[in-house]
Amino acid sequence: MPSSRLLSLLLASLMGCCATLSYADEVSVAVAANFTGPMEKIAPAFEKATGHKALVAYGTVGKFYAQIKNGAPFEVLVSADDETPIRLEKDGLAEAPSRFTYAIGKLVLWSAKPGLVDDRGEVLKRGGFQRLAIANPKVAVYGAAAVEAMKKLGVDAALESRLVYGENITQTYQFAATGNADLGFVALSQIYKNGQYAPGSYWLVPPTLYPQIRQDAVLLWRGKANVAATAFLAYLKSDAAKQVISAYGYEF
Amino acid sequence: MLLNHGDLQAIWLTVRLASIVTLILLLVGTPIAWWLARSKAWWKGPVGAVVALPLVLPPSVLGFYLLLAMGPNGPVGQITQTLGIGLLPFTFWGLVLASVFYSLPFMVQPLQNAFEAMGERPLEVAATLRASPLDAFFTVAVPLALPGFLTAAILTFAHTVGEFGVVLMIGGNIPGETRVASVQIYDHVEAMEYMQAHRLSAVMLVFSFLVLLALYAWRPSPKKGA
Numbered sequence: 001m002p003s004s005r006l007l008s009l010l011l012a013s014l015m016g017c018c019a020t021l022s023y024a025d026e027v028s029v030a031v032a033a034n035f036t037g038p039m040e041k042i043a044p045a046f047e048k049a050t051g052h053k054a055l056v057a058y059g060t061v062g063k064f065y066a067q068i069k070n071g072a073p074f075e076v077l078v079s080a081d082d083e084t085p086i087r088l089e090k091d092g093l094a095e096a097p098s099r100f101t102y103a104i105g106k107l108v109l110w111s112a113k114p115g116l117v118d119d120r121g122e123v124l125k126r127g128g129f130q131r132l133a134i135a136n137p138k139v140a141v142y143g144a145a146a147v148e149a150m151k152k153l154g155v156d157a158a159l160e161s162r163l164v165y166g167e168n169i170t171q172t173y174q175f176a177a178t179g180n181a182d183l184g185f186v187a188l189s190q191i192y193k194n195g196q197y198a199p200g201s202y203w204l205v206p207p208t209l210y211p212q213i214r215q216d217a218v219l220l221w222r223g224k225a226n227v228a229a230t231a232f233l234a235y236l237k238s239d240a241a242k243q244v245i246s247a248y249g250y251e252f
Numbered sequence: 253m254l255l256n257h258g259d260l261q262a263i264w265l266t267v268r269l270a271s272i273v274t275l276i277l278l279l280v281g282t283p284i285a286w287w288l289a290r291s292k293a294w295w296k297g298p299v300g301a302v303v304a305l306p307l308v309l310p311p312s313v314l315g316f317y318l319l320l321a322m323g324p325n326g327p328v329g330q331i332t333q334t335l336g337i338g339l340l341p342f343t344f345w346g347l348v349l350a351s352v353f354y355s356l357p358f359m360v361q362p363l364q365n366a367f368e369a370m371g372e373r374p375l376e377v378a379a380t381l382r383a384s385p386l387d388a389f390f391t392v393a394v395p396l397a398l399p400g401f402l403t404a405a406i407l408t409f410a411h412t413v414g415e416f417g418v419v420l421m422i423g424g425n426i427p428g429e430t431r432v433a434s435v436q437i438y439d440h441v442e443a444m445e446y447m448q449a450h451r452l453s454a455v456m457l458v459f460s461f462l463v464l465l466a467l468y469a470w471r472p473s474p475k476k477g478a
Binding site: 060063064065066089118130131134136139163164165166167171174175178179180181 | 295319320322323324325338339341342407420423424425426439440441444446449
């Protein structure tokens with residue numbers, strides 16, 4: 001009897017010690033590559049405002065989906081689309097009621113060279129460039145949007161042989177930023193900060209030319225009991241976060 | 253159908269890339285290995301270290317610097333533009349050049365070991381029989397180092413087949429041009445086409461196993477004597 005009481009005491013103290021070491025105020029967040037810029041501002045602000053810590057991983061949503069399905073310890077997904085969160089809900093891996101659109105993405109045609117891209121996108125018809133970078137349309141919403149826009153403009157067939165595909169929108173930007181591709185379809189958030197466009201030339205693709213890029217965030221089942229995860233999603237809806245998000249050119 | 257058209261195209265491209273890279277490295281790597289095995293120059297150390305760099309560097313570092321170097325403002329890009337071949341990223345030959353860097357140690361190191369294991373003696377004997385250095389190299393050194401050549405060629409080929417990070421950085425994922433098998437698998441996974449990813453991955457797995465099996469089965473027992 002005394003020994004079992006000792007054992008339970010030991011166990012209890014062990015559990016107590018583990019609880020203080022646990023991830024109670026940490027939330028692990030998977031973030032779509034196009035949202036890297038704003039998230040780098042939002043995560044520290046969230047930490048400052050709530051005292052919780054956000055561990056952020058950036059990448060492509062397809063990769064996150066595979067990882068989450070196979071047990072990756074992410075608690076929140078900040079997606080580049082609305083399909084992947086819905087798919088995760090159907091798989092029973094995400095909490096449906098928590099899903100919301102945190103931003104509507106904007107597609108932009110951008111070149112690091114000044115004067116190459118005109119403000120009507122005529123450069124796509126006119127030519128005068130070698131390589132056009134887009135995100136792989138099979139896996140990235142911004143890539144799919146770019147293909148749709150080119151189709152609507154009737155230039156998709158003519159440009160096909162000049163396309164190079166970035167693995168995600170970050171790499172697509174990299175191809176264009178290093179000048180290896182003369183221009184590229186990127187996310188507005190990558191070249192727009194606080195009312196300022198990055199050097200070069202750009203054309204804001206009219207939203208009528210591509211399907212709306214609804215970017216949803218969702219609570220994953222692993223984050224269900226984590227107060228930091230719920231707090232993080234709440235913070236993403238806050239005015240402070242919205243200010244950052246719109247400063248990068250996203251809409252709501 | 254086990255594999256779709258895109259998969260077969262990616263495999264063919266991969267085999268073509270690996271074969272060309274292996275041939276180029278046989279030509280480029282052999283003199284480097286020979287020099288490293290024979291030289292007593294002080295810069296032998298630095299050269300050996302440079303050759304071994306791809307073993308240590310993450311492919312992302314290599315790919316990133318190659319992208320900058322081969323870009324319009326990079327030194328390689330300036331040269332290729334002056335020569336009128338344009339820019340190398342997003343082309344098959346750009347991949348070849350990158351893979352030559354990437355697979356260099358897999359060619360040089362086994363060859364260097366083979367040349368070193370051979371020792372000075374056979375060449376000295378050949379010299380006393382009035383064989384010219386070149387003659388001695390082809391009639392004495394190469395046959396003696398043949399197992400080393402075989403190992404080096406197989407490792408180079410296999411390593412180039414397995415390349416992923418570098419081609420992802422500089423390839424641009426163009427079907428039939430730069431989309432190799434490893435990237436095709438990554439795309440399948442990203443697109444949540446897990447069945448297709450499984451099939452192509454299984455092909456790669458079996459291939460890799462067979463290559464290594466061949467390597468271990470053919471490799472003769474370690475040098476006697478020494």
